Amino acid sequence: MSGMERRPTLHDVAREARVSAKTVSRVLNGEGPVAAATRERVLAVVARLGFRPNLMARSIRTGGPDSTVGLVLPELGNPFFGALAGGVEEAVRGRGLTVLLGCSGGDRAREAEVVGAFLARRTSALLVVPAGGGETLAAAAGAGVPLVYLDRPGPGADCVVSSNRAGARAGVAHLVAAGHRRIGFLGDLPASMYTRRERLAGWREALAAAGLPAPDALVAGARTAAAAERAALALLALPEPPTALFASNVNAATGALLALGRSGRRDVALLSFDDLPLAEVLEPPLSAVAQDPALLGATAARLALARLDGDATPPRTETVATRLVLRPARP
Amino acid sequence: MSGMERRPTLHDVAREARVSAKTVSRVLNGEGPVAAATRERVLAVVARLGFRPNLMARSIRTGGPDSTVGLVLPELGNPFFGALAGGVEEAVRGRGLTVLLGCSGGDRAREAEVVGAFLARRTSALLVVPAGGGETLAAAAGAGVPLVYLDRPGPGADCVVSSNRAGARAGVAHLVAAGHRRIGFLGDLPASMYTRRERLAGWREALAAAGLPAPDALVAGARTAAAAERAALALLALPEPPTALFASNVNAATGALLALGRSGRRDVALLSFDDLPLAEVLEPPLSAVAQDPALLGATAARLALARLDGDATPPRTETVATRLVLRPARP
């Protein structure tokens, strides 16, 4: 009964195998010439002792960044960000990198804290859904760490976003094509938010393209589903109410569905930005402008890896296409 | 134009502040007595240089584990696991720990790989939703690293699960109380899965308690929503079809909803295990046995932290309560 022993080190292996530490190091890294017999012996001891090289010690000595990628998300309850994290993890694993996960809660101070901790770990790259404007991020990451803004743009670094504007335009255009002339916009709050702004612009563009007015009275905002439900009801109570609603995010869509469901109204069309898992089983099925969060994450990872590989071109923005998912009424 | 300079080290700070490295270290760690004037001077230099202590170097020297917690999930697309990760992150942040995130994809080999990488980083604890039986995990974590199984039990370590059986029993009992005598069970695959087994047991218990038979004919399994839809239709086509369905997970619920929706049947009751975001807006609203994934994660983190704090009691299993969310039909 030995209790919990100290983890074996490279030197332990060296001693047992009767070689020098450097030789063990060589075997482990497959570098330099090593006699086949020696290698066998070393490998045997490594296996017997269950030795695992200490990655931190290695990083320290080699001086390079650690084999982690920092990912900072506003929250994880939202499936969108979960899927995004999955995309990052998968894209990064092939390179032997591990994801360090942090939550900002949408708060700049916490974001700064998390980023600080990541930088202290010498993360090799930083992928961040910026909580604020991202100014502090740009400063922090000046230290030669590739930075990629996710989902929303920021200053002085690469950025990956969905085609919010074009997607919204396509969605609203579909409602227009179905004959609607007054289409309400149910947006996020605060109204200054990047994604909300872009999607609202798309709404305007689609209406303008059809020669329709885009009165502010048809624009409402809410942060929660409950608030969105009230906002939707308010829109429908207008003297000239919309005949269709464009819900620019999941909460807005949920609120709109609640409003329509509870008031029993089946004469108002609905289309949402960001697809819902149960959209297909709703009555009527809900059409949506679907994003691809996993691809968003994977793209950001790819961008960061390119920077690690020496890409020194000016910061660029990549746009991930959205897809209009039409779900006709059931027979 | 300096390009990217070397990150400043503790010695750089010491030199600029005209003190020894140890003094800077003391200031940074708030340990030992330091003259106020000296501390100010050091702090000023730290700020000016933008110095951040290298956490890896510190870990190496102190010999203790790294300030990370490894979390291994089967997938991140599933909101359940996203929320779980959020719970872990939040519980662990207070202790200054960061989450290392890995995906096993439900594959034991990949799981072993990820766990190996985490161990090499000297993660201070391991929280794993085990892909297989967890035998390899128990062995790997023997190395004095606290291990907690999440969502499903495993050998030789702590474990946190939902009250699958009692939750399912309560859900089915509710259907029974509503007068149903033939209640179909729509489960996960493979049938040997822990959560499926437990939920099926709950189904049986509820029926037995009411003196009702629990024929195998009423039990069906599926892995995807599409397959669950077919399975549900098959159950409903039975000579003595069920009048209610108990969907034991999200995919099963989705499939059942599709089956009922597409076939236009409104005479079959449905209740699901694991709540759906849009359950409230469905027609009729869907009642569910809700899990609390964030609490599941937080509980696992708490268990692991206790072990880090020296708790050496035998492994224990904590059960996180489920909650029956009844959603009456709308007026």
Next chain:
DNA sequence: ATGAAAGCGCTAACAG
């Protein structure tokens, strides 16, 4: 083909 010594950035253990 192998090894000895030095050192990465930091802190523990002792001075003074």
Next chain:
DNA sequence: CTGTTAGCGCTTTCAT
């Protein structure tokens, strides 16, 4: 109150 020395586990020189 502050500094010196040594050394964590590993890799980089530079020898042999």
